[in-house]
Amino acid sequence: MKFPKSILCIFILFVSVQLFARQHHTISTEKEPLEVSVNLRINKIYNINSVQETYQIDGYFMYTWKNEEAISYLKDSTANSIVFENDKARELINSDLWIPAFELINVQGSREVPNIRIEIYSDGIIEYEERFFATCSTNMDFKKFPFDSQVYQVAIEAFSYGSKKIVFTNPKLFLEKDHEDYLGEDWEFVNSDAHVVTKTYKYMDDSINSEKNSYSRVIFEIKAQRLSGYYEWQVLFPLLIIILASFSIFWIKEFGSQIGVGFTLMLTVVAFNFYSASILPKLPYNTFIEYVIIVGYIFIFLGIVAVIINHRINGEEDKGDKIPLLKYFRYLFPIVYALIMIVLYMSLIV
Template sequence: MMIRLLLLLNLLFISSASYADISRPESQAATTIYSTIFVTDVDNVDSANQSFVANVYVEYHWHDPRLAGADSSRTIAIDQAWHPRIQIVNQQHIFKTFPDFFEVSSDGHVIYRQRYWGNFSQPMNLKEFPMDSQQLEIQVVAVGYDNNEVIFVQNPDEPSGLADKLSVTEWAVTKWSAEAIDYMPTKHSAPLSGFHLLIHAERDERYYVIKIILPLLMIVAMSWLVFWIDPKESGSQISVAITTMLTLIAYRFSIGELVPKVAYLTRLDYFILGSTLMVFLTLLLVIVTSNLAKSNQVQLAISIDRWSRTIFPSMLIIITLVSFFNV
């Protein structure tokens, strides 16, 4: 019994000694955290999964006079001193690549450096896809501290920023900003002290124009060949129309991985839907003109085909303008 009591007292002594200086320094005033968030690379932006992959370097400085007094700078474990418990709010699967420790100078100046690589969540509105612009955010927060206890400021010596060249080629960065910003986990919760880097990027739509839009325009135009075939050749007309429809269906399956899977319609979805309806209308019109030709109304069928040569291209132009240019 006595041995257990001595062990318990020993554990309490060790615990009190270990956590004696874990409280926040300068408890009467807010602790200033000089912050740096620098994105060294963005590997991928996954619109469908609402996330992006990035390589991020962070650096935080603060002063803790209780750690002063050593003859030279030293490193200490992160559980041996107070720290603001900084976390990345929108992290998903990330990996630390630097050792976890604090650098402490002789005057009590503390530096924490870390490099993260992995996935970060990012809500995106894709209604303008593929002509959209998005904001990519790295949001950090001091868990359990508000602005009365911890204040984030931009580090003037090591400013936040973004690398000049990024791996992702589909996006062009237009601007970025870094500032202290409060974080509220819910609408009714107290705001926590935080800091974020916000990257504004525009999608380069040329890839989708070449890979999706132009081939789709060619498939739709191929369906118009029926308007130059004699209505009496109904077999040829129907064969071309059905072949075009099957080609369009196969093409839509092939581009499925290139189009974000969202519950609402994007600009590209409207264009694909309009193009599909046009091909379907062409097939219906072929059936109508074929029946007219069989009913000895060949001239009416030819007249419909002639008018269709103008109407259908005009319809496609209107669909394209409405889908992509808000006309």
């Protein structure tokens, strides 16, 4: 018995479509998007680089979703679940079973994934876990440096599927109990947060409202406060002493010594400015420590100008008709400087 050619062609086309769908790991075309829960456990945040605004993370990702097609992998097993690790897990990813790819958005370069694990449960639940090492970046705010706090972020999206296909739900962030272990000696843990947002791109499709432009994103955040003790004692305190020492020129009688002391202390403040520039990126705004240095520049410069004016008016000879400018400056400069520094420190509270 011979089959009509039309029926044979339809059969071949049907089989080809099925094979193509399996080969390309198709996702369900149901109206409701696939819900994927994601957990992040951080072992350590280290090599925090303020100049490059980067930090390295050692942690674990765990993604969980349901795919009833995965039940077939347990049909010959009496166990409640089956586990695939490393090479076996990678073979499973390259097989017919659909497993989505997830992208670390704020990573620099590529992340290192030494170990992965996939566990399939008898009810179709799939758990995908990976150990990773990554260098991440985020925009840091140094306006209050060295009394600043920073938020270290880890952002995750599905690589190929928008929010109409995959949405993240119930993100959880787990941290070690001893926060000093993963933040190092320079930072103190403040709080943490995990939330889901919808990221809209403008270049994936010409139509702004296209589903290709909308992606579900999970953002994990860890807020930490910089421990400022080092900068207080090694930078700010010596700088304060230098500025106060500059007011001594109003107590010196010889004009040459006054100028010499003023310019020497000015050069010392310049050295502090070079140091602050070496530990921070090039910023479009001034930090707290830079404002302190700028104020120091201004007062030393004004002190030099003040003794020059006094010398031009009164000279160095003792005269009865002298205007006691230096006596006024001895108290005026420290008082004004103290008021300005109070205002600067009050700005840290705002």
